[in-house]
Amino acid sequence: VRGSNGDRESPLPDARWALDQIGERFGDMPVGLVxxxxxxxxxxxxxxxxxxxxxxxxxxxxPPGEPIPALDDRTVLLAHGTADRTxxxxxxxxxxxxxxxxxxxxxxxxxxxxRHSMLFPAGAWHGMVAEFxxxxxxxxxxxxxxx
Numbered sequence: 001v002r003g004s005n006g007d008r009e010s011p012l013p014d015a016r017w018a019l020d021q022i023g024e025r026f027g028d029m030p031v032g033l034v035x036x037x038x039x040x041x042x043x044x045x046x047x048x049x050x051x052x053x054x055x056x057x058x059x060x061x062x063p064p065g066e067p068i069p070a071l072d073d074r075t076v077l078l079a080h081g082t083a084d085r086t087x088x089x090x091x092x093x094x095x096x097x098x099x100x101x102x103x104x105x106x107x108x109x110x111x112x113x114x115r116h117s118m119l120f121p122a123g124a125w126h127g128m129v130a131e132f133x134x135x136x137x138x139x140x141x142x143x144x145x146x147x
Contacts, residue, residue: 004038011042019049030054032133036118037061037087044095047071054136056129059084059116062091068099075105075136079128081114107132 004011022031030053035043040060047055048069056077078096080089089110096108109128111121118125 011038012045015042015046016049019046019051023049023051030137032056032137034058034129034133035060037116041066044068044071044076047074047076054133056132057092058118058125058129059087059089060092060095061087062095068095070102071099071104072102075107075132077107077109077129077132079109079111079125081111081116081118083113084116086116 019031022029029051031049031051032054033043033047033052034056035041036058038061040057041062043055044057044060044062044066045068046052048071052074054075054077055071056079058079059081060078076099078092080087080092082089093108096106099106111118111124114120114125
């Protein structure tokens with residue numbers, strides 16, 4: 001299914017299936033999820049899967065009342081461009097506050113003037129996510145820094 005399909009939420013079972021397959025094949029290997037827009041929404045919603053160590057949600061689509069599971073022992077990156085008119089940068093900031101209040105380690109980045117496409121400055125977006133994933137996946141414990 002392309003996009004959201006209401007109450008059926010087809011992307012969620014598909015993502016959980018893929019994570020189950022990774023877990024079966026690779027055991028305890030830590031997984032990092034990266035999603036943009038609706039993909040960010042999906043990454044956050046399945047971030048509670050046993051294999052997931054870190055989640056990067058980029059310009060996530062966060063409808064009002066979006067249920068985000070407990071993301072204990074995970075590190076979350078939330079990033080949004082301030083000029084995004086497709087998804088709401090304020091909703092991302094509000095989610096960062098909520099997750100921090102729940103004890104989740106959250107890194108938040110704003111790209112001043114950045115739009116939804118993440119093309120300008122593409123290198124900065126890509127570099128931020130790559131550094132985050134390397135740092136969070138190549139550590140002995142979730143949320144620890146180092147390499």
